Amino acid sequence: MNQNNPRIPVVRMENITKHFPGVLANDSVNLELYPGQVLALLGENGAGKSTLMNMLVGLYRPDSGSIFVRGQLVDIQSPQDSMALGIGMIHQEFMLVGNMTVAENIVLGMRDLPFVPRIPAIKARIKELSARYGLQVDPDAVIQDLSVGEQQRVEILKLVYRGADILILDEPTAVLTPGESRDLNKIVKIMLAEGKSAIFITHKMDEVIEFSHKVQVLRRGKTVNICDTGEVTPQALANMMVGRDILFSLDRCAYHPGEVKLKVDDVTINNPLGQRPILDHVSFEIHQGEILGIAGVAGNGQQQLTEAITGLLHCTSGRIQIDGVDMTNTTPLHVIRAGVSHIPADRGAMGVVGDMSVGHNLAMKKYRTDEISKGIVIKNNSLRAFANRLISAFTIKTPGQDTSVKFLSGGNIQKTILAREIDSCKSVLIAVYPSRGLDVGATEAVRQNIIAQRDQGHAVLLVSEELEELQMIADRIAVMFEGRIMGIRDVKETDTEELGMMMAGAMRRKA
């Protein structure tokens, strides 16, 4: 059905350069995509992957360079232009209208739609496409009732409905469970068999290996290497990506749990909307010098659990003890004073105040102490010295401590939070998705710091979506599903299969 010649690239980008204020995002980048192939675009945050793709779909325009689609020189000025060329992109954040149906979302914004759309015909076509690619979605379902995986399927359907045969997927598996990732892989394979092609933006090695035919590595806006996926190892890719050797295993002291630091006893939080509770009789203990990992698909109560411990959320019943002192339903300030540090899930919304300076963000816990203030007055010199010390200790890359935090990269924002929380940690560290969206270098820094807290004798609660991360740094792993703890396992006595089953809600351990 496609008149693509397999020898001519469907997409060729030549000497693409793009500047942003203060940043050279792409520096003479070349890219070739052949029909029926998946090209993985690998690189750290800020390497220029998304920028390059946004130019292909008309969201940005290159400062210089040319783009050829099926051998023709094209000028892509808007997403409509790229859609007309058969290029479609699925962004990290989905572009769906929550309170409209699947069918409505799929045709929304289409140019040649009649004034009164013929919904039955649209639905029939959606069903046909769903069946062809194995994308099971009900066209009448409302988006906000769908899971993240289903929403992604709607995004894919939206593209194929509009006739896209060049798909760009921006970190598509970041939000998926392992099972959903496998489904996505199948869907992509069916599309490739039809002669479609895809570009995969990612910074995960295993995804590159699993999905792609070719891999192109970007670093600081430049192409570092292009090679066939079959001929390269994850370790080699990681090195290309960051330009130095990355430790895949982390050094740590032996596991010698001490006394109980944090005790969560039968905590339940009812859902105000009256359905099943958000937290359902959750109990566990964390000891000195121990990392307890919480695994599970996002949205199964992990974040609420950490908010209950940090005093941000009210428990309906149950008890929480820190160092043997009851801290149930107290204020966040009391919990902080008890020596608990918290790296929150949403770093932009909860972790930092974007419009305040790096220095002030670093001081947001210590400003109350004699180290920074005298009585009610903040000693500016002490604050500045304190901030400078943390900036260098945690190698936060910032023009200076007076720069607003919102101008830093994601990795450096997270380092700012990490620095503040670790500096003030006296007993328990709670880290929620601490490496989410970070590149390899920043992830490594985060993990090493978390392990250092454990080795110093603090108790660590680590919530993560990545089993691999938990297996690498946790001592024990608890799996959460629908607000319950499905089981707690010693890392050495469990495997991915068992944990995956528990994450999917199977195998509830009888108490």
Next chain:
Amino acid sequence: MRLVLEKRDNKSQSMAIIVPVASFIISLVLGAIVLAVSNANPLAAYKAMVTGAFGNMRRLQYTLVEAMPLLMCGLGVGIAFRLKFWNIGAEGQYVWGAIGITWVMQFWTFIPTPMLLPIGLVVGMLLGAIWAGIPGFLKAQWSVDETLTTLMLNYVAIGLAEYLYISKWKAPLGNMGTPEFLPQTWLPQIWGKVHWGVYIALSLVVLLWFLLYKTRWGFELNMIGKNPRAARCQGVSIKRNIILAMLLSGAICGLSGSMNTAAIAHRLTKGVNANYGFTGIIIAWMANLNPFASILVAIVMAALTTGADALQITLKLPEAMGEVLQGLVLIPLLAGSIFTEYRLRAIHKEAI
């Protein structure tokens, strides 16, 4: 060639000064159009306004007297605005200040006469604080929208004041208004009409600057205003601070009312709601919530009022023209604030 808005790498310091100045000039141009439409020569009108506001010692003093309550209301609402708490109830809080001092002067005869003034000022301040505390509490406890509560409470306060000076507290002689305060309890004048309020207002500026920029509480307010969720994660109590900020905000607006009543009208009477509270909102905004900048802005806004009086006399323009011109000052400023975070860049289309 086309123009695009680009986000700046950093907030522009120079723009923080250029924008208010440029937008003030633009509003003068807009005002000129309005004046021209009203069959007045804009240049003659502006000249009349400037001489009306600053032309001689007496006019200058009058402008300063007008600026003091404006400055204090601007400082007051500015504190709430830091928390993104939209206190548009300064007018009502100001009126409560006036009611408070009148109450003390008229009925607290059991205290020694020299104490009437300070106690009256404080009582007005407290009543203003309570009046602002109500919406603060409602917001903190049940998330009741403060724009509605603060706005509506204005009319309650104004209505109450009218009831008091028309009937309940009315002086036996004369038409509307309570009996005049004893002359020895008036706020003393220091330079012509300019009274002690200058000292009060200027010390408040320094005090607030210190409180907002140098103390832990100011740091907390800054955090809450810019990201309440993050502030809460850091252990800052949002509820407590909203109520505290509103109490302080209302106290300053209330003090503005009691001070001005003790200095100018010397009784509760018609004209107690002179829109100082509403103009204070513009002042806080134009001064970018900075206490020191508020001084200058308050004088400019006062000059627009006193200058407009001159318009009325010399050019026979309606009194409302002053308010039109004040309103015109705000619009270009709000529109212009985008340039502190964004810049305009011309892009030359290249041939591909």
